[in-house]
Amino acid sequence: MQFRTRAIHEGNEHDPHTGAVVRPIHLSTTYVQPGAGQWREFDYSRSGNPTRKAFETTLASLESGVGALAFASGMAAIHGAMMLLSSGDHILAGADIYGGTYRLLHKVLDRAGIEVTLAPSTDLDAFEEAIRPRTRLVWIESPGNPGMSITDIRACAEMAHEHGALLGVDNTFATPVLTRPLELGADIVMHSATKFLGGHSDVMGGSLVVRDKALYDRLYFLQNATGAILAPLESFLCSRGIKTLELRVREQSKTAAQLAEFLDADPRVARVNYPGLPDHPGHEIARGQMDGAFGAVLSFEVAGDFEAARRTVERTRLFQLAVSLGAVESLIEQPASMSHASYDRDVRLAHGIPDGLIRLAVGLEAFEDLRDDLDQAMAAAGPQ
Numbered sequence: 001m002q003f004r005t006r007a008i009h010e011g012n013e014h015d016p017h018t019g020a021v022v023r024p025i026h027l028s029t030t031y032v033q034p035g036a037g038q039w040r041e042f043d044y045s046r047s048g049n050p051t052r053k054a055f056e057t058t059l060a061s062l063e064s065g066v067g068a069l070a071f072a073s074g075m076a077a078i079h080g081a082m083m084l085l086s087s088g089d090h091i092l093a094g095a096d097i098y099g100g101t102y103r104l105l106h107k108v109l110d111r112a113g114i115e116v117t118l119a120p121s122t123d124l125d126a127f128e129e130a131i132r133p134r135t136r137l138v139w140i141e142s143p144g145n146p147g148m149s150i151t152d153i154r155a156c157a158e159m160a161h162e163h164g165a166l167l168g169v170d171n172t173f174a175t176p177v178l179t180r181p182l183e184l185g186a187d188i189v190m191h192s193a194t195k196f197l198g199g200h201s202d203v204m205g206g207s208l209v210v211r212d213k214a215l216y217d218r219l220y221f222l223q224n225a226t227g228a229i230l231a232p233l234e235s236f237l238c239s240r241g242i243k244t245l246e247l248r249v250r251e252q253s254k255t256a257a258q259l260a261e262f263l264d265a266d267p268r269v270a271r272v273n274y275p276g277l278p279d280h281p282g283h284e285i286a287r288g289q290m291d292g293a294f295g296a297v298l299s300f301e302v303a304g305d306f307e308a309a310r311r312t313v314e315r316t317r318l319f320q321l322a323v324s325l326g327a328v329e330s331l332i333e334q335p336a337s338m339s340h341a342s343y344d345r346d347v348r349l350a351h352g353i354p355d356g357l358i359r360l361a362v363g364l365e366a367f368e369d370l371r372d373d374l375d376q377a378m379a380a381a382g383p384q
Contacts, residue, residue: 003062003177004246011057012239025236026050045232047224052235056207058242059197062176064183065209067216069223070230070238074172074192075100077206079108081168081188082137083222087113089136094121094151095351096144098170099340107342118351121151122282124159131163141170142179143286146299146335146359147352148273150282153289157185166215172196172326173297177249178290182211188219193230193238195326196296199248203237205230248328248364252296255370256362262371263300268378270356274298297325299335299359302378306355309334311381313358318365318373325361330370333359 001009015023026049031042042048056068071077078101085091093105095118105116119130121140131138138160142151153169160167168188169181175196181189191197193205207230210216223229230238253276260274275286276294286294302308313321319332323339333339336355340348349355362370 006061007058007245008243010061011054012243023051023054025232027232046227046229049229049232049235051232051239052230055230055235055239055242058239059176059191059207060209062180062242062245063171063189063209064180065189065211066213067220068207068209069216069219070193070235071206071208071223072228072230072234073204074190074194074206075104076228077190077192077208078104078170080219080223080226080228081139081190081208082109082114083226084166084218085109085114085136088115088134090115090117090132090134091137091139092117092119092127092130092132092135092165093139094127094141094144094149095119096121096147096149097139097141098145098172099335099342101139101141101170102340103342120149121156122149124152124155127156128159128163131159131165135163135165137168138165139168139170141173142289143173143275143282143295143297145170145173145297146273146340146357148275148280148297148299150275150280150286152285153179153181153184153186157187160187161185173295174290175245175249175326177246178253178293178295182209184289187211187215194324196245196249197238197241197326199241199245199327200237201324201327201329203234203241205234205238249296250293251364252362253293255365255367256296256298256360257294258367259360259362259370259374260298263298263374266378268303270301270303272298272300296362297359298362299357301354301356302358302381304356306334306336308381309356309358310337312377315377315380316373317376318369319360319377325359327361328364330363330365331361333361335359 060068157167166187169186172192189209264272
């Protein structure tokens, strides 16, 4: 079956008891067993829940994985992957990553004796030089957040495996509509289901999808032991959101491309970061590993400084000033003061996140309305 058909039907069979097209939400925390020591598929909802399983089944199919695990948030999912490591192990991560991931790596995992190095994953030679004998996990984002850098996933997978490490890919921005990292050799795919999978700013969740059954079993054990599972209602909302995922992502990506071209031609804008632009340094790689579109997130620098960017993001009317992305509503934010505020300023600047950077998460509004909103915001923010 094609992608959009699987998004609707895989894991979402009608309820066999009532015939309901939409399956019920199973809120039960525990399940009656046939006898002492005899176990049905479900016994306790931390270990497994029918509604959560439906979401996991759909997502595993869309990402071409053997199985998926749904977590309470994207950060819980990332932490779940990091728990595969032991004290003394090393993580190599790309430099263009979400601020919450940076915080987890540098201000939580370091307490467990896990060492971390950030390096530019877009420069494979420099990236490989940062690998150590104890590197057990390589972690990348493509497109990156917030610089919209593009990393060659297949090349990174080959590099990681040559050094005995796993490759994990945060696929939140691209979604399986545009990129399926497991098909390119990655071992783990992470999603903040809060974003495109849910798609309506009303659910928080995360997920891991893997291509190896033994790795799935290790991650399942860790999730069950620590308990950061996605609740039934949130699982239901993610399943509902996935049914329209391809339609939303492709339409949002179309509008994002139009906005990128508009901003790229505007003299008030110093730089636009969007892999769909031909002069983007990762454009050709993106064309090869993204399926017909370049995503619904972009970033740009206004001519000026921190205050110029702040004034711009505070003057939009349709773009709502908020972190997050992937929903039907368009959002705008300043990474330096919002999504990436956990970085120390000198580190943030060293990793290519300037004070004047603005990130757009494009929703489903009409391009013309969003264009006009940005135009008036930049005009109103003008020189002070």
